[in-house]
Amino acid sequence: MDVRLAAKYPFLKEASNYLRDSGVTLDSLTKSVAYQRARYMGKERVMEAVESGIVEDHPTASEVDANNELLSYPVARMIVSAVADPMLVNRYAIAEAKKADERLRGEDLPFIKLVAEELGLDVVVEDGAISVDFTAFLRFSATMRSKDWKLVNQQVIAGRVLVTKHRLVRLIQQMLTDRITSELPLPVNDDIMRAFSADIAEIGGIMAEKRAEFKARSMGRVSIIRFPPCMKKMLKMIQGGENLPHSGRFALVSFLHKLGMNSDEVLETFSSAPDFDESKSRYQIQHITGEISGTEYTPPECSTMKSYGICFDPDSLCKREWMTHPLTYYKAKGKRFKRPSGK
Numbered sequence: 001m002d003v004r005l006a007a008k009y010p011f012l013k014e015a016s017n018y019l020r021d022s023g024v025t026l027d028s029l030t031k032s033v034a035y036q037r038a039r040y041m042g043k044e045r046v047m048e049a050v051e052s053g054i055v056e057d058h059p060t061a062s063e064v065d066a067n068n069e070l071l072s073y074p075v076a077r078m079i080v081s082a083v084a085d086p087m088l089v090n091r092y093a094i095a096e097a098k099k100a101d102e103r104l105r106g107e108d109l110p111f112i113k114l115v116a117e118e119l120g121l122d123v124v125v126e127d128g129a130i131s132v133d134f135t136a137f138l139r140f141s142a143t144m145r146s147k148d149w150k151l152v153n154q155q156v157i158a159g160r161v162l163v164t165k166h167r168l169v170r171l172i173q174q175m176l177t178d179r180i181t182s183e184l185p186l187p188v189n190d191d192i193m194r195a196f197s198a199d200i201a202e203i204g205g206i207m208a209e210k211r212a213e214f215k216a217r218s219m220g221r222v223s224i225i226r227f228p229p230c231m232k233k234m235l236k237m238i239q240g241g242e243n244l245p246h247s248g249r250f251a252l253v254s255f256l257h258k259l260g261m262n263s264d265e266v267l268e269t270f271s272s273a274p275d276f277d278e279s280k281s282r283y284q285i286q287h288i289t290g291e292i293s294g295t296e297y298t299p300p301e302c303s304t305m306k307s308y309g310i311c312f313d314p315d316s317l318c319k320r321e322w323m324t325h326p327l328t329y330y331k332a333k334g335k336r337f338k339r340p341s342g343k
């Protein structure tokens with residue numbers, strides 16, 4: 001593979017074969033002065049993902065530039081792995097996949113097909129029509145919000161969904177996001193931690209600030225003071241890493257969603273749990289909020305919550321005869337707080 005092509009698509013097997021054959025070792029990449037530029041560019045790659053949400057274009061006209069650009073990819077993955085922050089992994093994966101999407105749009109169909117197949121998507125091109133297996137289509141289009149992506153709006157022939165070249169590239173973007181998210185963080189040794197200690201501290205600090213900002217923004221729109229005791233308790237449990245039954249997770253996610261939080265905001269609220277599993281939580285949340293299932297669920301009524309054993313610590317407001325739903329509690333508490341004092 002040509003080094004410029006490898007630099008454009010560093011996630012391809014051929015690109016890593018190229019690197020292996022070039023003889024660059026992990027030791028030299030992390031320590032040698034010869035790779036100082038590649039290390040700098042690797043850190044920039046991560047910073048671009050954090051700040052702009054997409055990896056930028058860098059010069060690759062000369063072989064040296066292309067080589068540094070290619071090497072910046074494994075360096076970036078080492079840094080992301082060393083920081084080991086699920087929000088960073090997610091952001092970085094999306095940024096790499098977006099860049100690949102942008103570049104693939106300018107490629108011809110045989111190359112795009114080759115990339116899709118390497119990522120595990122079976123693509124058939126027949127008489128100019130492109131089709132993919134419908135189960136793969138469902139899986140990788142699950143996060144697309146537009147109605148145009150719903151299976152009912154597709155042309156399906158013998159279990160295969162017809163797609164345009166543009167749509168095939170968009171599916172590749174999602175597959176690549178999933179692939180990178182599942183691969184990272186990689187195990188990192190002490191040499192890697194030492195070599196990138198300053199970058200790890202800097203990026204870790206930026207992520208901590210972003211997390212605090214994000215939390216304040218997402219929770220800022222809802223008032224925790226108005227939460228019914230059951231939801232307060234379950235939020236505390238999940239953030240503290242306590243085991244919450246499925247019925248409790250369902251009730252809490254649907255409650256937060258009904259208050260206006262989107263899937264990312266709910267996910268972020270849960271991310272402080274010590275046993276936080278990003279991909280599992282994301283799937284569960286997107287199912288409850290309707291992004292995957294197509295059904296937006298509502299939290300259960302108080303009577304159902306009681307039968308599930310998740311009506312925790314009911315207070316005097318809960319004991320009113322008209323109190324039948326956690327959302328009613330939230331609204332009622334809001335009215336109470338709005339009432340002018342002395343009335």
Ligand code: SF4
Binds near residue numbers: 306
């Ligand atoms: S009565 Fe309803 S709102 Fe109050 S704690 Fe129980 S489930 Fe929650």
